[in-house]
Amino acid sequence: MTLYARFTAAINAVLDDLTAEGALPGGLQRSAVTVEPPRDPSHGDLATNAAMVLAKPAGTNPRALADKIVAKLKALPEVSGAEIAGPGFINLRLTDATWRQELRAIHADAADYGRSSVGAGRKVNVEYVSANPTGPMHMGHCRGAVVGDALAALLEYAGHEVVREYYVNDAGGQVDVLARSAHLRYREALGENIGEIPEGLYPGDYLKPVGEALAAEFGARFVEAPEGEWLKLFRERAVAAMLEMIRADLALLGIHHDLFASEAEVQAAGKPEAAEAWLRAHDLVYDGFLEAPKGETPEDWEPVELPLFRSTKFGDDQDRPIRKSDGSWTYFGADMAYHFQKAQGVDAMIDIWGADHAGTVKRIKAAVAALTENKVQFDVKLIQMVRLLRAGEPVKMSKRAGNFVTLADVVREVGKDVVRFTMLTRKADAQMDFDFAKVVEASKDNPVFYVQYAHARIRSIARRIKEAGIDCSGAADLDRLDAEELALVKLAAQFPRVVEGAAAAREPHRIAFYLYDLAAAFHAFFNMGNDRPDRRVLVADDPATTCARLYLVDGIGQIIRNGLGIMGVTAVEEMH
Numbered sequence: 001m002t003l004y005a006r007f008t009a010a011i012n013a014v015l016d017d018l019t020a021e022g023a024l025p026g027g028l029q030r031s032a033v034t035v036e037p038p039r040d041p042s043h044g045d046l047a048t049n050a051a052m053v054l055a056k057p058a059g060t061n062p063r064a065l066a067d068k069i070v071a072k073l074k075a076l077p078e079v080s081g082a083e084i085a086g087p088g089f090i091n092l093r094l095t096d097a098t099w100r101q102e103l104r105a106i107h108a109d110a111a112d113y114g115r116s117s118v119g120a121g122r123k124v125n126v127e128y129v130s131a132n133p134t135g136p137m138h139m140g141h142c143r144g145a146v147v148g149d150a151l152a153a154l155l156e157y158a159g160h161e162v163v164r165e166y167y168v169n170d171a172g173g174q175v176d177v178l179a180r181s182a183h184l185r186y187r188e189a190l191g192e193n194i195g196e197i198p199e200g201l202y203p204g205d206y207l208k209p210v211g212e213a214l215a216a217e218f219g220a221r222f223v224e225a226p227e228g229e230w231l232k233l234f235r236e237r238a239v240a241a242m243l244e245m246i247r248a249d250l251a252l253l254g255i256h257h258d259l260f261a262s263e264a265e266v267q268a269a270g271k272p273e274a275a276e277a278w279l280r281a282h283d284l285v286y287d288g289f290l291e292a293p294k295g296e297t298p299e300d301w302e303p304v305e306l307p308l309f310r311s312t313k314f315g316d317d318q319d320r321p322i323r324k325s326d327g328s329w330t331y332f333g334a335d336m337a338y339h340f341q342k343a344q345g346v347d348a349m350i351d352i353w354g355a356d357h358a359g360t361v362k363r364i365k366a367a368v369a370a371l372t373e374n375k376v377q378f379d380v381k382l383i384q385m386v387r388l389l390r391a392g393e394p395v396k397m398s399k400r401a402g403n404f405v406t407l408a409d410v411v412r413e414v415g416k417d418v419v420r421f422t423m424l425t426r427k428a429d430a431q432m433d434f435d436f437a438k439v440v441e442a443s444k445d446n447p448v449f450y451v452q453y454a455h456a457r458i459r460s461i462a463r464r465i466k467e468a469g470i471d472c473s474g475a476a477d478l479d480r481l482d483a484e485e486l487a488l489v490k491l492a493a494q495f496p497r498v499v500e501g502a503a504a505a506r507e508p509h510r511i512a513f514y515l516y517d518l519a520a521a522f523h524a525f526f527n528m529g530n531d532r533p534d535r536r537v538l539v540a541d542d543p544a545t546t547c548a549r550l551y552l553v554d555g556i557g558q559i560i561r562n563g564l565g566i567m568g569v570t571a572v573e574e575m576h
Contacts, residue, residue, distance in 0.1 A: 001104065002102070002113070002114070002496040003098070003102045003105075003194075003491070003493045003496075004035055004036075004046075004493070004494070004496060004497045005268070005496065007035050007046055007048075007092075008033075008035045009457060010073070010076060011033065011035060011048055011050055011069070011073070012030065012033075012071040013277045013537070014069055014073060015028075015030065015033075015050065015054070015069075015317075017072060018068055018069070018072070019434060021139070021330075023055045023065075023068055024054065024058050025057075025058055025059075028054055028057055029057060030050075030053075030054070032049075032053045033048065033049065033050045033053050034048065034049050035047075035048050035111050035171070036048075036115075036497065037490070037494060038091055041487075043085065043091045043335060043488075044081070044091035044092050044093045045092060045093050045094045045490060046087075046091070046092040046094065047089055047090065047091050047092070048069075048089070048090050049061070049089060049090075050065075050066075050069055050090065051065040051066035051069055051084075051088040051089075051090060052088045052089060053086065053407065055088065061088075062087050062088025063084055063087065063088050065088065066084045066088045066089075066090050067084065070082045070083070070084060070090055073090070077095075078094050078095055079093070079094060079095070080094060080095045080096040081093035082091045082097055088156065089481060093165050096481075096483075096486060099486045099489045099490060099493070100478040100479075100481065100486070100489075102489055102492075102493045103478065103481075103489045103492075103551070103552065103555050104478070106489075106492060106493075106555040106558055106559065107551070107554070107555055107558070110289060111558075111562060113247075113495065113496070113558060113559065113562060114495045114496045114498075114502050114563075115157055115158075115159070115496075115499075116157070116158045116159050116249050116499055116503070117159040118158050118500050118503065119155060119158045119159030119160030119161075119503065120159060121159065121161055121347075122159070122160050122347040122348060123160070123161045123162075123163065123345065123346045124155055124160045124161070124162050124163070124194070124346065124348045124350060125162075125163045125165055125342050125343075125346045125348070125349045125350070126148055126151060126155070126162055126163070126164055126165065126167040126349075126350045126352070127166070127167055127349070127350070127352065128142060128144055128145060128147070128148020128149065128152075128164070128165075128166070128168070128351075129141055129145045129148065129166055129246075129250065129255075129257075129352075130166055130167040130168075130285050131246065132172075132174050132175075133168055133169065133170055133175065133178070133239045133242040133243050133246065134175065134178045134202060134242060135202060135204055135207075135242060135245075136204075136206050136242075136245050136246070136249055136406050136407070137245075137246055137249035137250065137406065137407040137408070138404040138405055138406055138407060139382050139386055139388055139404070139405045139406075139407055139410055139434070140354070140385060140386070141405070141407060142240070142253075142386065142407050142410070142419065142423060143383050143384075143385075143386050143428070143432065144352045144353070144354060145250060145253060145291040145407075146253065146255075146419070146423035146424065146568075147352055147354040147381065147383055147423065147424070147508060147509075148164075148381075148427045149159050149164070149254075149255045149568060150254070150420070150424055150508035150511075150566065150567050150568060151350065151352070151381070151506060151508045152164050153162070153508075153565075153567075153568060154499070154502055154503050154508045154564050154566050155500075155503055157499060157503070157566050158499055158500055158503035160503075163258050163259060163346065164256070164257045164258045164259070165257060165258065165259045165260075165261055165342065166257040166259070166260045166261070166358045167261050167263065167338060168239070168243065168260055168261065168262045168263060168264075169261040169263050170235075170239050170262055170263055170264045171262075171264040171266075171267050171334065172263070172331075172520060174536050175235050175238075175239055175350055176231065176235060177200065177201060177202065178235065178238045178239065178242070179203060179230075179231050179232075179235035179238055180201055180227075180231075180234075180397075181201040181202040181203075181207055182207055182210045182211060182214065182234050182237070182238040183211075183222070183230060183234055184198075184201060184211070185207045185210060185211025185212075185214075186196070186210075186211040186214040186215050186218075186222070186223075187211070187223055187537055188208070189208070189214070189215035189216075190215050190219075190220055190223060191210040192223075196203065201221070203403070204361060204403075206245065207238070209241070210237070210238050210241045210242075210286050213241070213565075214234065214237060218544065222234075223340070225574055227243060232360040243260065248408075249406070249407050249408050251414055252407070252408055252411045252412070253407070253411060253419060253420060253568075254420070254530075254568050255568075259264060259380070261338065261341075261342065263334060263338065265339050265499065266334070266341055267329070267334065267337075268336060268401070269501075271337040271338070271340065271341050272322075272329050272333055272334055272336075272337035274337070274340070275336055275337040275340040275371060276307065276322060278340075278371065279309060279370060279371070279415065280446060282370070283310075284309060284310045284313070284370050285307050285308065285309050285310070285322065286307070286308055286310065287306070287307055287308070288305065288306070288308045288319070288570060289303040289305055289306070289515070290304075290306065290308070290318075290319075290321065291301065291318070299312055302419060304325045305353070306321040306322075306323060306324075306325065307322050307323050308322070308323065309321075309322050309336070309363075309366075309370075310370075311362070311363050311366040311367065312367030312403070313370075314364070314365070314369050314370060315362060315365075315366060315367045315476075316362045316363050316368075317362075320332055320363050321333070322336060323404070332360065332363055332364070332367075333384055335360075335367075336364065336367040336371070339364065339367065339368050339371070339378075340367075340371045342373050343368065343371065343376045343378075346376060347376065347377065348376060348377040348378070348379070349368070349378045349379070350378075350379050350380075350381060350506060351364075351375060351378075351379075351380045351381070353380055353381070353382055353383065354382070354383055354385070354488075355382045355383060355384045355385065355429070357382070361380045361382070364378065365378060377469055379506060381427070381428055381429075382428070382429050383428045384428070384429055384430060384431050384432065384496055385431070385432075386423075386432045386433070386434050386499050387432070387433045387434070388405055388434050388436075388472070389433055389434065389435040389436070390435065390436045390437065391435070391436075391437045392435065392437075393410040395436070410434075414439055414440055416569075416570075417448065417452070417570050417572075418439050418440060418448050418568045419439075420567060420568050420569050421447065421448040421512060421564075421567060421569050422434060422439050422447075422448055424508055424509045424511070424512040424567055425447050425448075425509065425512055425513075427509055428507075428509065433449070442575075444520075444523075447512065447515075447516045448569075449575075450516060450519050450520070450523070451512075451515045451519045451560060451564070451567075452564075452570075452571070452572050452575065453519075453523075453575055454518075454519035454522045454523060454556075454557075454560060455560045455561065455564070455571045455572060455573075456555055456572050456573060456574050456575040457522075457526060457555065458522070458553045458556060458557035458560075459573050459574065460552060460574060461537050461538065461550065461553060462554065463558060464483075464538055465515055465537070465538050465546060465547075465550055468538060468540060469541075470538075470540075470543045470546050470547065472543075472546070472547035472550050472551070474547075476547045476548045476550070476551035477544050477547070477548055478484035478548055478551065479548075480544055480548035480549075481549070481552060482547055484525070484528075484535075485525070485549065485552055486520065487521070488521055488525055488552060488553075488556060489552070489555070491517065491520070491521050492518065492555060492556055492559045494514070495514065495518075495559050495562065495563065498511065498513070498514045498526050500571070506568065508566070511566050511567055512563075512567060513565050514563065515560060515563045515564065515567075518556065518560065518563075518568065519560065522553065522556050526553075526564065537549040537550060539555060
């Protein structure tokens with residue numbers, strides 16, 4: 001059990017004792033009680049709001065309750081001091097031995113330090129990317145792909161069972177356009193001069209290999225054939241080729257989904273009809289008329305009776321049609337059925353969407369709440385677009401790709417780790433600039449470099465100590481570590497609570513922020529040795545201190561590796 005978990009349990013034990021003694025009433029809700037580092041480190045090592053949170057429901061004064069809690073906390077062997085601050089906050093100071101023991105725990109748990117069981121095995125479906133299968137991945141897809149993948153890894157690390165899912169939109173008009181575009185490239189592969197790509201078709205060169213494969217397989221069979229004879233076949237072949245390309249592009253980022261769910265298969269299996277029938281049986285779909293859109297006069301508006309979902313019952317501003325006037329499914333109706341399918345057998349669902357889909361969040365949340373009877377937790381994370389720059393200037397688009405910058409080209413230029421880390425250096429709902437020059441810059445202002453350099457520097461220290469002939473294979477004497485050095489342990493010990501907080505908030509960027517702070521603290525510690533040789537990790541004439549400091553920085557390196565592992569970023573051994 002890590003330090004923060006241990007002290008959370010200790011405070012709960014104190015509260016249990018006070019309840020047994022009659023100082024607190026039984027049955028108090030403790031979910032709001034926290035144990036965290038104080039904002040100002042000079043106030044102590046840990047702080048708890050227990051007295052502040054419980055005083056009112058207990059019918060007592062916060063400071064009076066804090067006095068009782070403090071008296072019991074002071075008796076703990078790990079506590080060197082406890083005091084009340086302000087209206088009733090409690091600050092604790094821990095013994096140096098406690099922090100040395102936590103450093104040993106970091107080494108003992110190694111790659112598992114920070115893992116949590118807070119997820120309790122709850123099954124979570126994380127759906128991310130889900131780009132239309134009409135071309136290669138571009139940088140518009142990249143941020144959502146990285147955020148979704150890092151979130152899935154974070155939730156697993158925090159004890160959830162995770163299903164990574166990609167929804168293939170292969171039932172809409174865009175895949176018919178893809179099939180017609182592939183047919184044009186098929187004719188081109190057979191020697192026809194197709195000239196300029198007609199308006200409305202996909203112009204990218206990426207469809208040339210698809211046309212060539214179709215020409216090799218079918219010869220001239222479909223050149224003059226009516227569309228009805230080849231559209232379905234070409235659609236299937238083109239979608240399959242695009243998905244193969246998309247999988248390859250995602251693999252460059254280290255992203256692999258567990259499941260690719262087909263919209264066409266969802267519809268062929270009658271899932272939308274099943275969802276509609278269920279909703280009608282529960283009086284949540286009715287046949288009615290939509291109001292005229294804003295700006296339309298009644299004379300210009302011809303109302304049509306449509307099946308409407310009662311989304312206003314769930315906080316939406318109007319009821320929503322699930323079918324069009326021709327009987328086909330609306331985008332919302334099809335999406336609703338898909339969510340109905342993937343909600344089966346999971347405890348929670350998370351969708352990663354582009355910010356341009358913000359307008360549909362409320363209605364799909366309403367549909368999921370209705371179809372699952374509020375039994376499946378559902379969240380939508382909106383991702384803002386990324387602006388690509390090169391030395392401050394907007395990046396020109398690629399004709400080969402069809403007027404966009406491909407994800408593959410960016411990853412090949414700057415590397416997977418740079419792309420992944422950079423995409424997690426801001427909150428997902430904040431705008432982001434990706435400047436090719438800045439993301440590879442070797443400076444403190446580049447978080448990717450700064451964190452990876454910390455890890456590489458730690459590995460370099462270990463190599464230099466070995467080259468100096470100092471054997472640190474035995475047990476390190478941690479009593480050699482002083483307050484300045486134990487301050488690093490205090491920051492490292494926050495990693496498990498950062499993991500749990502990031503998982504609860506569904507915010508993987510918190511890991512990147514934390515790692516930057518940890519790297520900064522390590523670099524500051526290391527740089528002290530530039531002016532003070534006695535503060536260097538390697539002190540040639542003092543092997544015992546050297547080994548203790550190596551044990552310390554190795555522990556910091558372990559935390560960096562664990563955090564980078566969640567982010568899907570490599571912890572490099574050396575940097576040149």
